[in-house]
Amino acid sequence: MESLNRKYHGVDGEQSVSRYPYVDAPSVMMTDAFNERGLPLTDYNGVNQLGTMQAQAVAQDGERVSTNNAFIQPIRYRRKNLTVKVNSEVLKILIDEHRRAYGVVYxxxxxxxxxxxxKEVIVSAGSLNSPKLLMLSGVGPKEHLHELNIDVISDLAVGENLHDHVTFNGIIIALPNETATAVDDNQLFNEIKLYKQMDVKHGPLSASGPLSTIAFYKTDPSLPAPDIQFQMAGVKYMEYFKELVAYEGVNIFPTAFYDAILPQTMNLVPKSRGKLLLNATNPHGDPLIFANYFEDPTDIMPIVKGTRFLISLEDTHAFKSKGAYFVKKPLEACRDYDWGSDEYIICLNRAYTRSTYHPVGTCKMGPQWDRKAVVDPRLRVYGVAGLRVMDSSIMPVVPRGNTNAPSIMIGERGVDLVIEEWRETTTKLVKYLV
Incomplete structure (x- = not known):
């Protein structure tokens, strides 16, 4: 694997990025299999993303370092200009008759x-709740707001341009007993107790099982960058199929103990766009999400090609040496197709569609002439002074990878923009007074 290039990797900062201290055998098997099939071992946080690797994560000494742990907790009780209101929900942004935001009701x-x-109101509620809050406050598509008797302050395409790294459930890799990491309830309890007692965490619970393996793949060699990402989840084989039949979700906790792997083939360059609306029955409740994942039918083709490549891993030495194999039993909704055929994969996509929790775009950043733009390049909401949005909802197009780090970057850059703007305002005021 490439050595970590200091051009792309720092050694300080608030949030730690590192590799897990523990890697289990099935995760190594997956990385080896991708490599054996032609994907180079790489550092996907370096110059090239095409390839496979053991993931870097926002973790330190075997514990996850969330943005709350990294940025808020260290200063929460030390700074007079920071107040955190827990168990609170913002219901509306207050906007005066001059169309200037001046506060919130929570x-x-x-x-x-x-x-x-x-000075300003900054909204950072994510791609689902930021558009909801703006619309509740009168910022959004006028036809929709009029239907809900909400006074329109700024007619903008809030809630539109919703897209995600769509994937699907239904492809599963079974592991024999000697390769599986599944444990019984007593062993699990002991592992958790031991983990909590450690000062420096190690062992299975200090990592994320097969989630450690990441791979990026081009379905066409001429593409400028990968259009498919593979992610893995550890599942209990029988529990997984019971839940999949009921379609109530997939139990993947804890990720360290499993006897099957659920690989996710993700389309990194979706063309389809959905939208989000307020719920007419209860506007303050959960919004209505119209994902519209396969509006553009070509969005399925990269997933089909990526899944074909994924299935070919079964022929690798890495799989054979561990006794791993794909479960070739067609799922109920797609039983009329041969397992592994293009038709079967397309059916799985449509019948067992799944989000990878990377929604973006509902408060799109763009120039003022863009009819879909909600915020300008400095993240200011069009038509309302003193109001910005800083989260993944402003992304015009989802990046070709996970959205966690880019969302943090948006926050960091957004803060710079606010400081820069108000510093300029203060400087101008001082010059005027002098």
């Missing part, structure tokens, strides 16, 4: 409160 423990902003 609910905490059943009571309503108002918070007033001295």
């Amino acid at each position: 609910k905490q423990h059943g009571r309503l409160y108002t918070a007033v902003a001295s």
Whole structure:
């Protein structure tokens, strides 16, 4: 594997990025199989993403380092200019008659409160809740807001341009007993107890099982960058199929103990676009999500090609040496097709569609002439002064990879923009007074 290039990897900063201290045999098997099939071992946080590797993660000493752990907790009780209101939900952005945002109304423990902003209101609620909050506040498509008797302050395409790295369930790799990492309830309890007692975490629970293996693949060699990403999840074989039949979700916790692998073939360059609307029955409740994943039928083809490549891993020495194999039993909704055929894979895509939790685009950033744009290049909401959005909802197009780091980058860059703008304002005011 490439050595970590200091051009792409720092050694300081608030949030740690490292490799897990523990890697289990099935995860190594998957990485070896991808490599054996022609994907080079690489550092996907370096110059080239095409290839496979053991993932880097926001973790340190075997523990996840969330953005809350890294950025908020260290200063939460030390800075007078930071107040965190837990168990609270913002219900509306307050906007005055001059179309300037000046605060928010929020609910905490059943009571309503108002918070007033001295400079700006910044929305960072994610690709689903940021558009919901804007629409509740009168910023959104006028036809939809009129239907809900919400006064329109700025007619914008809020909630549109929704897209995601779509994938599907239904392809599963079974592991024999000598390769599986599954444990019984007593062993699991002991592992958890041991993990909690460690000062420096190690062992199975200090990692994420097969999630450690990542691969990026081009379905066409002429493409400028990979259009498919493979991610793995560890599952209990019998529990997985019971839940899949009921379609109530997939139990993948804890990820370290499993006897089957659920590989996810993700389309990194989706063309289809969906939208998000307020729920007319209860606008403050869960929004209505119209994912519209395969509006453009060509979005399925990269997944079909990627899945074909994935299935070919069964012929590798890595798989054969561990006794791993694909379960070739057609699922109920696709029983009329031969397992592994293009028709079967297409059916799985449509019948067992799954999000990879990378939704973006619902408050799209773009120039003012773009009818779909909600925020400008400085993340300011069009038509409302003193209001910005800083999260993955502003992405015009989803990146070819996970959205966690890019979302953090948006926050970092957004803060720079705010500081820069208000510093300029202060400088201009001082010059005027002098």
